[in-house]
Amino acid sequence: MAPVSLVVIGAGQRGTGYARWARRHPDRASVLAVAEPHELRRTRFAAEHGIPAQYAAAGWRELAGRGRLADAVLICTQDRMHAEPAEAFAALGYHVLLEKPMAPDEAACRRIVTAIEQAGVMLAVGHVMRYTPYTRAVTEIVASGQLGDIMSVQHLEPVGFWHQAHSYVRGHWRRSDLATSMLMAKSCHDLDWLQHVLGRPPLRVSSFGSLTHFTAANRPAGAADRCVDCPVEASCPYSAPRLYRGLLEAGEHRWPLSVVVDDYTSAALDEALRRGPYGRCVYACDNDAVDHQVVALEFPGGATATFTMTAFSQAGHRRTRLFGTRGELTGDGETIRVYDFLTRAERLITPAPAGGMDAAGGHGGGDAGLMDAFTAAVATGNRDLIMSGPGESLASHLAVFAAERARLNGTVETVPPYLPSRHTPART
Numbered sequence: 001m002a003p004v005s006l007v008v009i010g011a012g013q014r015g016t017g018y019a020r021w022a023r024r025h026p027d028r029a030s031v032l033a034v035a036e037p038h039e040l041r042r043t044r045f046a047a048e049h050g051i052p053a054q055y056a057a058a059g060w061r062e063l064a065g066r067g068r069l070a071d072a073v074l075i076c077t078q079d080r081m082h083a084e085p086a087e088a089f090a091a092l093g094y095h096v097l098l099e100k101p102m103a104p105d106e107a108a109c110r111r112i113v114t115a116i117e118q119a120g121v122m123l124a125v126g127h128v129m130r131y132t133p134y135t136r137a138v139t140e141i142v143a144s145g146q147l148g149d150i151m152s153v154q155h156l157e158p159v160g161f162w163h164q165a166h167s168y169v170r171g172h173w174r175r176s177d178l179a180t181s182m183l184m185a186k187s188c189h190d191l192d193w194l195q196h197v198l199g200r201p202p203l204r205v206s207s208f209g210s211l212t213h214f215t216a217a218n219r220p221a222g223a224a225d226r227c228v229d230c231p232v233e234a235s236c237p238y239s240a241p242r243l244y245r246g247l248l249e250a251g252e253h254r255w256p257l258s259v260v261v262d263d264y265t266s267a268a269l270d271e272a273l274r275r276g277p278y279g280r281c282v283y284a285c286d287n288d289a290v291d292h293q294v295v296a297l298e299f300p301g302g303a304t305a306t307f308t309m310t311a312f313s314q315a316g317h318r319r320t321r322l323f324g325t326r327g328e329l330t331g332d333g334e335t336i337r338v339y340d341f342l343t344r345a346e347r348l349i350t351p352a353p354a355g356g357m358d359a360a361g362g363h364g365g366g367d368a369g370l371m372d373a374f375t376a377a378v379a380t381g382n383r384d385l386i387m388s389g390p391g392e393s394l395a396s397h398l399a400v401f402a403a404e405r406a407r408l409n410g411t412v413e414t415v416p417p418y419l420p421s422r423h424t425p426a427r428t
């Protein structure tokens, strides 16, 4: 396989991570150009990948204006800046790796799929959970039939108290008008994963959930607007200094600290805690993201699933139980336990560990798995290597939109069908 050439749009957390995969696998991919308005990030990224100044642009439109420079583009901008570059780069003939969510509304998601199909290029959406060794093992067990027909599913996403505070109270995804709903921002992975494991999208969904805790009403007496000024900071589990200074002092120069500072120094962190969004009291932010939500799903054939997302947990792996007519599977993100009803025997499967399930851990090997699959698909022209292509990704996004409508309106929603992709030959 010849190495695939890449253009990276957005040299933030995700763009940097994917590009580093390319650096570690020069036989598979190389980054030729980058678009990033933040000057320090752009120059650091260009230096790391040996990109000449004329290929380090301040915005994606500038790179798109130069025609097709590379085989593929990695679109790693924030949620509301996905659709436009995806459509533009597809039209130029680039294969597209697009971060999830595809877009914060249904019409834009459908436009992206249309643009991809019209251009005859490949699309891989950043549903990295599909690509972990753990998920591969679960889907193989389900496909083997040893559980029989799966009738019920319980799936838990323990977001974690500090992760909620970081991303969904203080951070980028705190408000649906700035980003997207919590369900789309965080749990689109989970609804997509359930669809992937069960092999079909859900038919109907209902949902409940709200922002209950991270509000002004729960602000402790005497609390200040910023943790660094707060007399009750020491007794608050959501203290920003405790989280970020702890990482800095431990020399852990990685996510989530990497979102807060560009330089890993005490002075930079003190300044960020004093003036930036990540130093704010969690009870004095401008957030509306829900802190707990449940979704009930009904699948074709009558199988049902319940999904719980909660901030109020120790951050950790998702946990799942699949209840089949011949056996039960219990998975904690690392170990899979299969109990067989006929033999009453239990089997333990431990797929190769591949890092923690958060961004710092590469999502349990999912980030690397996605890059591996995407670059192989582009190099060989075999789009079947991509597990999160336009059809399945659109279907799971439609389920998320329907579930969020159900939560907001108190309804049971039918998930609209998506039209299967017309088969278009891959452009290589």
Ligand SMILES: NC(=O)c1ccc[n+]([C@@H]2O[C@H](COP(=O)([O-])OP(=O)(O)OC[C@H]3O[C@@H](n4cnc5c(N)ncnc54)[C@H](O)[C@@H]3O)[C@@H](O)[C@H]2O)c1
Pocket (backbone or CB within 6 Å): 009, 010, 011, 012, 013, 014, 015, 035, 036, 037, 038, 041, 058, 059, 060, 061, 076, 077, 078, 079, 080, 081, 099, 100, 101, 126, 127, 128, 185, 359, 363
């Ligand atoms: N797949 C996953 O598991 C996963 C995990 C986290 C985030 N995400 C998604 O990935 C996307 C990026 O998240 P992130 O945490 O890397 O965000 P980020 O804010 O760290 O990075 C986005 C970058 O885009 C840059 N940018 C802004 N305007 C631009 C333009 N016109 N042209 C080029 N670049 C521009 C920003 O300056 C920033 O550096 C988001 O949509 C997010 O929801 C996916």
